[in-house]
Amino acid sequence: MNDPKIIVALDYPNADSAMALVAQLDPQLCRLKVGKQLFTAAGPGLVESLANKGFAVFLDLKFHDIPTTVALACKAAANLGVWMMNVHALGGSSMLRAAREALGESAQRPLLIAVTLLTSMSETDMVEIGLTGSPQDAVLRLASLTHAAGLDGVVCSAQEAALLKQTLGQSFCLVTPGIRPAMAALGDQQRVMTPVAALAAGSDYLVIGRPITHAADPLKALQNIHTEISNEENP
Numbered sequence: 218m219n220d221p222k223i224i225v226a227l228d229y230p231n232a233d234s235a236m237a238l239v240a241q242l243d244p245q246l247c248r249l250k251v252g253k254q255l256f257t258a259a260g261p262g263l264v265e266s267l268a269n270k271g272f273a274v275f276l277d278l279k280f281h282d283i284p285t286t287v288a289l290a291c292k293a294a295a296n297l298g299v300w301m302m303n304v305h306a307l308g309g310s311s312m313l314r315a316a317r318e319a320l321g322e323s324a325q326r327p328l329l330i331a332v333t334l335l336t337s338m339s340e341t342d343m344v345e346i347g348l349t350g351s352p353q354d355a356v357l358r359l360a361s362l363t364h365a366a367g368l369d370g371v372v373c374s375a376q377e378a379a380l381l382k383q384t385l386g387q388s389f390c391l392v393t394p395g396i397r398p399a400m401a402a403l404g405d406q407q408r409v410m411t412p413v414a415a416l417a418a419g420s421d422y423l424v425i426g427r428p429i430t431h432a433a434d435p436l437k438a439l440q441n442i443h444t445e446i447s448n449e450e451n452p
């Protein structure tokens with residue numbers, strides 16, 4: 218498997234528990250995501266060591282600050298050897314452009330994507346923070362801003378994937394959390410899809426955390442999702 222589509226969210230409280238899972242994984246099988254919990258607990262050294270083991274690492278810190286601060290944070294993240302990193306599209310065009318410019322034009326630069334509307338949010342949550350319209354409207358608006366600023370793609374729900382591919386083109390990368398195999402607990406996710414449906418809708422990469430990391434046998438859970446996807450691709 219040369220281009221693994223599954224990004225396992227390493228949402229663990231410390232390096233030891235994350236590494237216990239990583240020891241069972243192979244860079245050909247999945248990519249890895251390091252988010253706020255693990256990064257805050259274990260630091261940049263862990264990110265570098267995952268990259269040194271050959272894993273494509275998505276550093277999910279969702280930078281959202283003034284343009285200068287975000288640009289400098291992106292440069293620091295790029296120095297860790299990550300494959301992908303993100304900012305929050307709600308930071309606006311100036312911040313998005315500053316982040317993109319900070320990474321330069323080298324072919325080795327990390328991919329830079331922007332979070333649109335968190336997959337844990339529904340239309341009711343949007344009203345609370347003064348966002349009008351449907352989740353699809355908000356995601357399309359923020360993804361269009363991100364596209365115009367020259368970033369590589371967005372984090373969105375798979376429920377918006379078809380619309381975004383149709384509007385912004387096939388090469389605009391869609392990374393979708395809120396992935397739930399049939400019968401899996403939703404937890405705090407609201408805009409969800411199964412792995413097979415998400416790929417069919419146009420997701421490029423599936424971010425999957427608890428359905429794998431909270432499973433009794435995480436490796437088996439990951440393999441089962443792979444099997445489900447392969448059966449769909451090669452019936």
Ligand SMILES: O=c1ccn([C@@H]2O[C@H](COP(=O)(O)O)[C@@H](O)[C@H]2O)c(=O)[nH]1
Nearest residue numbers: 226252334335336394395424425426427
């Ligand atoms: O809109 C977003 C942006 C990021 N996430 C992150 O993805 C994983 C999902 O984990 P699950 O356990 O599969 O729900 C998690 O690390 C989030 O921080 C997201 O869910 N939605």
